[in-house]
Amino acid sequence: MLEYVGILFAFLFAWAMAIVLLTIPKFLAPQFPSPAKSKPFECGMKPFALPGGKAPVHFYIVAMLFIVFDVELVFLFPWAVVFRSLGVFGLAEMAVFIGFVVLGLFYVLKKKALEWE
Amino acid sequence: MTPAQKVQEQFAPEILEAHVFRGDEMITIRASALRAVAQFLKETPELDFNFLMDLTAVDYLFYAGGRIAKEWRFEVVYHFFSLKYNHRMRIKVALDEKNPEVDSLCDLWACANWYEREVWDMFGIRFKGHPNCKRILMYEAFQGHPLRKDYPVNKRQPLIGPQI
């Protein structure tokens, strides 16, 4: 149980840092809100469309693909920790896992999902 | 046969003035003849003016303090250049003060679009047939045409800031 205390402290420290950094400017920096300051910045001109309008579907596809490969990366971390003890068996297991994801990559490339047409 | 002589021989009635100064040939024509002359300069094979180098205007209001008489006030000046024959030509179109208007050459040379917008912006000379003859250098709210001789040099129309 004891070894998990480290993670708890890391967690608390992260929250503490976030809270401190967010609140310090409230005390130290001068605040002068004005209507002009709240408008979105578009190179000094009046923006055409306020943000939050509709976005084309290509962005969505690219975002989804990123999520898939990012999650695959997350699974590699636990393997990296016990890499030595698992030995060849771990390597084979991971090769299969990565193989499936690379198969997915080839499918995406063949389907031209990354092209911007 | 220099290009100027060819144009003079072709469009004799339309020409108001033609002279050579320091090696530059220039011909002043009436506004109505501009499209025909431009077509002629561009299409005839031995002239082949494929470059419209520059298009500007000059305001001759009260020229030289009145010592030199000028029947017209504005002159729109076209500088043509031929890449093949490497010769240049200057055509000037005389416009009086009441309604300075001349045909647009946007469809012959694409660069005429912006040059004509600038001449409209600076001199207030209208171009018939120009796709969108808006101001190009000054802002929309600007009143008047600054490069005219009767526009004082530091008469400001500020968008924001003090009204001086």
Next chain:
Amino acid sequence: MTETRSMLLNVGPSHPATHGVIRLIMELDGEKIKGVEVEIGYLHRAFEKMCETVMYTQCFPYTDRLNYVSPLINNVGFALSVEKLLGIDIPLRAKYIRVIMSEISRVTDHLTCIGATAMELGAMSVFLYMMQAREYLYELIEDVTGARLTVSYVRIGGVKADLTQGFADKAFGKIEQVRQVLIEVDDLLTRNRIFFDRMKDVGRISPEEAISYGITGPFLRSTGIAYDVRKASPYLIYDRLDFDVPTGTTGDNLDRYFVRMAEMEQSLRMVEQCLQQIPDGPIAGDLTGCIIPAAQMVDRGKMGQTQEFIEDEVTTDPTLQGSTRKYYGAINAMRKDVVLPAKEDTYGNIEGLMNHFKLVMYGHGLCPPAGEAYFPVEGANGELGFYIVSDGRDKPWRVRVRPPCFAIMAALPKCLIGGMMADLVPTFGSVNMIAGELDR
């Protein structure tokens, strides 16, 4: 029924990609550019109106703020146009000096253009190397003209001052250093995969479109047409120098980069040839010699002993940049109604004083004959023409600058439409739009 609408985006005046003063209203379909509307005029400073309110010689400070990246070429262009109006010729040494300074100024222009484009594509170190190379050339320009950027060095009928002592070998040294930087940048950029892919086949323009838009300069030469004013209608002494005009083939960003790099090499070669061929006139540097103090000269003048004054040199006040008669004849046309007399004559004898008075007093000044002249010069972005109308009085009636990058900016939508949003950055960098020259 799904209705798709393109997104209107403002790549507005204050944006790093548009170098601060151009507003592009982009019609975007996701990342693809469907339509562009270019809005300029954010740096319109009324150059042409100001030139109408000042005398001819006072226009020079305005001309070097036109294309402020290569200011000397504007000065030379304006001076040549007024000299054509006056119909005067300038001494050979002054022509050589004008060509040397123009070519150095052209190299600084290309250095800034390629440096800025590379920085906008992420190659920060190339920008710093290019700025370092530009500092070497600014040192050269500063030695001769006194200022780094806004030099106002050229005068109608000659140049302000002669080259300094030892300018030639210092210049050879600096040119060698700039060549080293160019080799380094060539290694860094030309075979760099990212740079190559970002620039290849981006912002293409066809030769017919380029001609129809009246584009000249590196932009036109990159499409394969070898039109260069220095070769087509050689002025000053460009017919004596051997240089070739580099051209590209496809007219895309990469070809414009190659054309500018090759042109820098040609310009450096030209400067070296000029420094070897220049007719040696007395260099302005040596100010010693048997000279009479000005006060003593005035006393002798009062007593009428003035015959031998013309040859004697006068120690003018050290703040008056010392003696100018030594190199006067070499770099100024012998026209009393155009060029200011040498310092010694102005303070030494009454003819010089009257000559100086007639030239600088309001209303008297330099009065070209009534008429007009157009003189094209090869600027860094293309053909830079000055069309001057004079009415016989001392102020120009109309000064019109043919801005080379005006036509290129008119053709910008042609290069951008169809490309991706990110292609705007390298294309705009290779257009080398200089706002001072564009909006005048």
Next chain:
Amino acid sequence: MTPSHASANFFTSKLTDALGWARKFSIFQYPFVTACCGMEYMATNASHYDQDRFGAGFPRFSPRQSDVLFVVGTISQKIAPVLKTVYDQMCEPKWVVAFGVCTCTGGFYDNYATVMGIDTIIPVDIYIPGCPPRPENVIDGLIKLQEKIQKGEQSRGLYDPRLKTGRPAGMQQGYSIEGQIKHREP
């Protein structure tokens, strides 16, 4: 909390000094570059006259992330509203540096198209004269700005050009007499 000098007790003065010190060496500048001064701005930023030695080397191109507005080059009437909007959208504490004589007083462009000095539209902290100012001038201006930041001062107040921070009303008028074309009777 605008730092005031009157009766700053020990704690707040030490905090202001600490804040001033921290802000002084981490200047994020918004380069509002328009004209020829931009070339000298590049030279000042490059390796020879390095601005980064003073902590000001990192230009930020969004007013949200920058605290010093470097106005570099002539400000024409057309771009004046843009400059005003960018200034308004900057977060506090903010300073403005007028880089070059065109921004200080309009320079020799006394005509219909130029704003004669940006202090007629926004309050300015440091004026760097010169056309363009040599990089040494710019760095000297930067050091003066750092002293101002260290003291926590800021040219504040509504930019009412006539009264508080703008130049005296007399100076506002088009003060060049010579350049004016006498009105011509046709």
